[in-house]
Amino acid sequence: MNAPQLLTPAQDIPDTLARILADKYEEVRERSAATPLAEMERAARHAPKPRDFVRALCNAVGEGRVGLIAEIKRASPSGGLIRDPFEPAALAEAYCAGEATCLSVLTDAPYFQGTPEHLKAARAACDLPILRKDFMVHPWQVHEARAMGADCILLILAALTDAQAGELEDVARSLDMAVLAEVHDRAELDRALGLETRLIGVNNRNLRTLRTDLATAEELVPLIPADRIPVAESGLRTPEDVRRMAAAGSRCILVGEHLLRQPDVAEASRQLVHAL
Numbered sequence: 001m002n003a004p005q006l007l008t009p010a011q012d013i014p015d016t017l018a019r020i021l022a023d024k025y026e027e028v029r030e031r032s033a034a035t036p037l038a039e040m041e042r043a044a045r046h047a048p049k050p051r052d053f054v055r056a057l058c059n060a061v062g063e064g065r066v067g068l069i070a071e072i073k074r075a076s077p078s079g080g081l082i083r084d085p086f087e088p089a090a091l092a093e094a095y096c097a098g099e100a101t102c103l104s105v106l107t108d109a110p111y112f113q114g115t116p117e118h119l120k121a122a123r124a125a126c127d128l129p130i131l132r133k134d135f136m137v138h139p140w141q142v143h144e145a146r147a148m149g150a151d152c153i154l155l156i157l158a159a160l161t162d163a164q165a166g167e168l169e170d171v172a173r174s175l176d177m178a179v180l181a182e183v184h185d186r187a188e189l190d191r192a193l194g195l196e197t198r199l200i201g202v203n204n205r206n207l208r209t210l211r212t213d214l215a216t217a218e219e220l221v222p223l224i225p226a227d228r229i230p231v232a233e234s235g236l237r238t239p240e241d242v243r244r245m246a247a248a249g250s251r252c253i254l255v256g257e258h259l260l261r262q263p264d265v266a267e268a269s270r271q272l273v274h275a276l
């Protein structure tokens with residue numbers, strides 16, 4: 001990607017997401033100056049082999065279970081401090097014991113109090129495939145994700161132009177990583193379907209206002225073609241919520257805050273996995 005695209009995010013992105021992205025562009029500018037792309041590419045090539053994120057979800061669904069992507073995050077803009085003390089390795093083990101299919105680990109520091117160390121610790125503690133949950137805006141971050149051990153990246157369509165999303169997807173594919181393309185409305189869904197990836201996340205949370213509404217997935221999941229894999233994200237708490245998402249056509253879910261607020265994370269995870 002050319003340097004000018006590092007300078008500033010697209011202009012028409014309001015509110016919370018705009019603030020996060022402005023900070024992210026600044027962060028990437030600084031970090032990629034400290035560790036040049038060529039060095040990050042080399043680190044990515046030497047990372048442990050990717051785990052198959054898509055296959056894990058397909059297997060879970062094929063065996064009649066919920067495909068649960070269980071999230072590890074210390075804090076969030078909407079939830080404040082979510083878990084304290086916060087132990088990523090212990091959480092990864094608990095999710096694994098609770099039959100989660102994959103993990104999602106926040107690595108964004110300013111808004112989620114995440115670090116790459118959280119992802120590394122989680123990956124070393126279990127053998128589940130791992131999504132790096134961050135705001136990806138530049139190929140440098142995709143190599144960085146692979147270098148820290150991530151098996152999948154998130155592409156938030158609301159944060160990216162089609163050209164950016166396509167380029168980031170190409171880099172991920174070149175590194176044998178999966179891509180979760182995240183949408184919040186029909187226009188973003190149409191754009192996501194122009195990508196190669198089969199994984200389409202429908203975020204029930206509006207990243208501009210931070211409110212969740214399960215009706216978002218109920219509206220959009222039925223529009224996703226059968227050759228793709230829908231993932232309902234955010235605001236899910238109860239087995240009943242999981243059944244609502246499955247009724248709309250999504251047997252894969254991404255759940256964070258609810259699980260992280262439980263004392264017994266493994267048991268809470270198991271309850272969602274066996275909700276159907």
Ligand SMILES: O=P(O)(O)OC[C@@H](O)[C@@H](O)c1c[nH]c2ccccc12
Pocket residue numbers: 071133134156182203205233234235236254255256257258
């Ligand atoms: O904690 P929740 O409401 O269960 O949501 C998890 C996940 O969907 C949410 O963290 C998320 C979805 N898309 C994102 C994009 C960036 C940061 C965070 C997210």
